[in-house]
Amino acid sequence: MTDEFDMITQARPEAPAYSPAAKASARRRLTALTAEAPSRRRPFGIVIAGVAVVAGASVVVVNGLQPVPPQAPGQVAESTPGSKPGSGAVALPDVTNMSATEVLGRAAQAATDLNPRNDQFIKVTSQTMYPTLSPPAHMENGKTTKESRYLYRTNRTIWLSADGSKDGVLKIEYLKPRAYPGWPIPKEAYAEVGTTDSTKLPTCGQVPDTVYTRLKRLPTSEKGMRDYLYSGPHTKNPAEIDAWTRVGDLLRETYMPAAQRSALFKAAATISGVKVTGGVTDAAGRAGVGVGLVRFGVREDLVFDAKTFELLGERGTVVNHKEAKSPLDSVVSSTARLQVSVTDTAPKAPDPISEKKGKSCG
Amino acid sequence: MVSTAATEQGTRPWGRRAAIRGPQAGPGETATDAGLIQASLTDPDEFAGLFDRHSDEIHAYASRRLGLDHGHADDVTAETFLVAFRKRHRYDLDRPDARPWLYGIAGNLISGHRRSEVRRLKALARTAGGAETHELHEEERNAERASAAALRPALAAALARLSAAERELLLLVAWADLSYEETAQAMKIPAGTVRSRLHRIRAKLRRHLDLPKETTP
Incomplete structure (x- = not known):
């Protein structure tokens, strides 16, 4: 007769893989806790943050890793890293006392690495809010068009081949728009709300600069990365603005390998004019610290978790209402990187090229 | 089908892994779990090393018992290390291998999900x-x-x-x-x-x- 104990042993279920996102989230929760614990060996930057917690005891805010109630139903994706319940209310370090070098220096240390294989895909889910600006009023078909501005919002999931050899896929879910502060929401802003779009992103034989394997070849030193940031593409904007734009471009819907990410954050800290703003949130409502530069009257921040210093998203805040044509301090763009993972395949999606006959890769 | 980096590195094969947990670690050797926990009393960040070492195994156990639905296994794994960190002062440093201790904590957390385990079974x-x-x-x-x-x-x-x-x-x-x-x-x-x-x-x-x-x- 079969031994009942062996039967149980043999019936052990396959253990499903521990998703890198869940694992990273768990590790982040742990390191947020360990970072708070008193320590006798601490890097300089953390000591400052620790002291600030004590000094600023009157400022007790809810932990940045706590989930916030969605601002609109169904708006916050379910897999927000770091938004697992259970961490409770704690004091955030008073990051406003930190310099951009310190914040970015800490971000440079938050170096987990997914190590995707060349034949895999980087999958990034995010929530975004960006402005849509129509051209100023003008005549069109005998009618005067009206200038309009609004903030369109989406949930995005993108699958990008790690070495750029395979077609990618982009899935967009259109969320309710918001008003561009000071402007009414035009009717057309609601046209696609509630719909979801899936599109193939054909490679067309091109390998973009931001595919994983290319990012992996970027410099790993602060100096090398700084040179790269300033090497172009140049616009008529000041060089530091172009460099800061490039920082954002390298991080948005990409996966920077740990070594390059670390160099990038250190190099970003050397861009003149980059400043820290505490108490900002990302598009998912996660609290963080902003590091950014002013462009066209808007401060373009990268938002970092205030405790783990992992990148949460981006945010644009009006600092010059005339240039931005919007009230001071209003938020005109906001994103949240919700999950980054590695997958073996990308889902099927219609190919925009084969659908539009005559339109080719060129 | 989402296959992940974790699949890549593979959930550890079952069976003993005595090799990783040598006796008392000398200089240049891998520290024992007890060594890490002891170090974490001075430098709390050291505790993350314990997570890196054992989180896959604890997750495998939790997911075998609870399945992957509802993220219970993810929660249990995350909570296990948070609880362990808070209790690290009470860890018996004479035990080089911390796995039994971690399994014990995970087990308590899993029993918090007893109803969903039974429902799944x-x-x-x-x-x-x-x-x-x-x-x-x-x-x-x-x-x-x-x-x-x-x-x-x-x-x-x-x-x-x-x-x-x-x-x-x-x-x-x-x-x-x-x-x-x-x-x-x-x-x-x-x-x-x-x-x-x-x-x-x-x-x-x-x-x-x-x-x-x-x-x-």
Whole structure:
């Protein structure tokens, strides 16, 4: 007769893989806790943050890793890293006392690495809010068009081949728009709300600069990365603005390998004019610290978790209402990187090229 | 189908991994778990090393018991290390391997999800149920019976009928590959008690498994 104990042993279920996102989230929760614990060996930057917690005891805010109630139903994706319940209310370090070098220096240390294989895909889910600006009023078909501005919002999931050899896929879910502060929401802003779009992103034989394997070849030193940031593409904007734009471009819907990410954050800290703003949130409502530069009257921040210093998203805040044509301090763009993972395949999606006959890769 | 980097690196093969946990680590050697925990008393960040070492294994155990639905296994794994960190001052540094301690914490957290575990086991017990098996010829059914996989629904039902503590003890030994000694540490009971309880549990299982009709609805 079969031994009942062996039967149980043999019936052990396959253990499903521990998703890198869940694992990273768990590790982040742990390191947020360990970072708070008193320590006798601490890097300089953390000591400052620790002291600030004590000094600023009157400022007790809810932990940045706590989930916030969605601002609109169904708006916050379910897999927000770091938004697992259970961490409770704690004091955030008073990051406003930190310099951009310190914040970015800490971000440079938050170096987990997914190590995707060349034949895999980087999958990034995010929530975004960006402005849509129509051209100023003008005549069109005998009618005067009206200038309009609004903030369109989406949930995005993108699958990008790690070495750029395979077609990618982009899935967009259109969320309710918001008003561009000071402007009414035009009717057309609601046209696609509630719909979801899936599109193939054909490679067309091109390998973009931001595919994983290319990012992996970027410099790993602060100096090398700084040179790269300033090497172009140049616009008529000041060089530091172009460099800061490039920082954002390298991080948005990409996966920077740990070594390059670390160099990038250190190099970003050397861009003149980059400043820290505490108490900002990302598009998912996660609290963080902003590091950014002013462009066209808007401060373009990268938002970092205030405790783990992992990148949460981006945010644009009006600092010059005339240039931005919007009230001071209003938020005109906001994103949240919700999950980054590695997958073996990308889902099927219609190919925009084969659908539009005559339109080719060129 | 999302296959992940974790699949890549592979969930650790089962069985002992004594090699990783050498005796007291000398300079340049890998520190024991106890060494890491001790270091974390001075430098709390060291504790993350314990997570890097054992989170896959704890997650595998939690997901075997709870499934991946509802993120319970993810929650249990994350919470296990948070609880462990808070309790690290009480860790017995004479025990180089922290796995039994971590399994013990995970087990307590899993029992917090007892209802969903039992519900899942009952669902498993129903799935492959009687219907198909009845259509098999006698020899086939006997062959099936011999394979543990086919008995899984019955096993699931039998597991569901154990108490939470019984299930934990049994599965620490059977699924987590802990020795009696380690299981005793995890459950904070004497090793002799593990032996005698396991004996009782096996008798119970034998009883349930010999009466498959009772276990299928």
